Amino acid sequence: MTSPGRKATGSAETRRRLLDIAERLMLDEGYAAVGIRRVAREAGVTPPLVLYYFTTLDELYLAVLRRGADEEIRRQRRALASPNPLRALWKLGNRPRAALITEEFMALSNHRKSIRAEIAAQAERYRRAQLDSLAEAATEGRIDLRGLSPMAVVVLTTMLSRVLVMEKAMGLTVGHAETGELVEQILRRFDDPADDA
The missing domain is CATH 1.10.10.60 (Homeodomain-like)
Structure with a gap:
């Protein structure tokens, strides 16, 4: 037995x-x-x-979504505990596998309202966790956002990196090198607290 x-x-x-x-x-x-x-x-x-x-099939999809969201939040907490949290946030968004599964769930959400609602809830949870991590980094002195809105920094960083990954997966790379260089210039300014940018 x-x-x-x-x-x-x-x-x-x-x-x-x-x-x-x-x-x-x-x-x-x-x-x-x-x-x-x-x-x-x-x-x-x-x-x-x-x-x-x-x-149901929707329950299977939701379980995949929730498990992935939990894993992403754990990965994000580890990454954003680094000395350079903005660079870590940028790298998190530049992962093709994460972008691809997000794209599949977004496509699925066009046909299933329960999936759409859960994606929105998990995305908000993820974004709030990013914001909390940046606030913690600011409190600990690991980052100075120089008066910028932490939420705007989170949205801009994650959305830009995700769009670039999705475009690259489609074979569209026009403007990517220039955008990557601009992001690098900005990240270097945040990496060096002595820089008054």
Whole structure:
């Protein structure tokens, strides 16, 4: 007989594997490739088992979204604890995998209102965590925003980096080198607190 602890571990592992498969399908083939039967087939389980963990396809999508958001917030907290939090914020936004999954969820949200509402809630949570991290860095003296709105800095930094990554994925790179150099100039000013820019 299986002990309750072992069963719970197996259940958590199965759930994690189903989420991994759904996320991989979204990244490799797009959100439309994710289906209960497809995830079950790739996991080597039956569709009813997938439905045991996620009673609808939307619940599966939401679980992938929430898990990714939790991972991003943990990654962000570690990165923004660095001596140069603005540079860390810029680098966080320049990750192609993160941009691609965001793009897939945005496309999915056009067809599913519950997904759209959750994306907005998670994005706000993420943005608030970024703001809290910058406020902490300012309090600790690791950054001086020089009178700039911390929220505007967060939005501008994350949105610009994300758009550049998405454009690059499409093959559009016109203006990217010049924009990257401008961002580098700005980041160097924030990296050097003695600079009065």
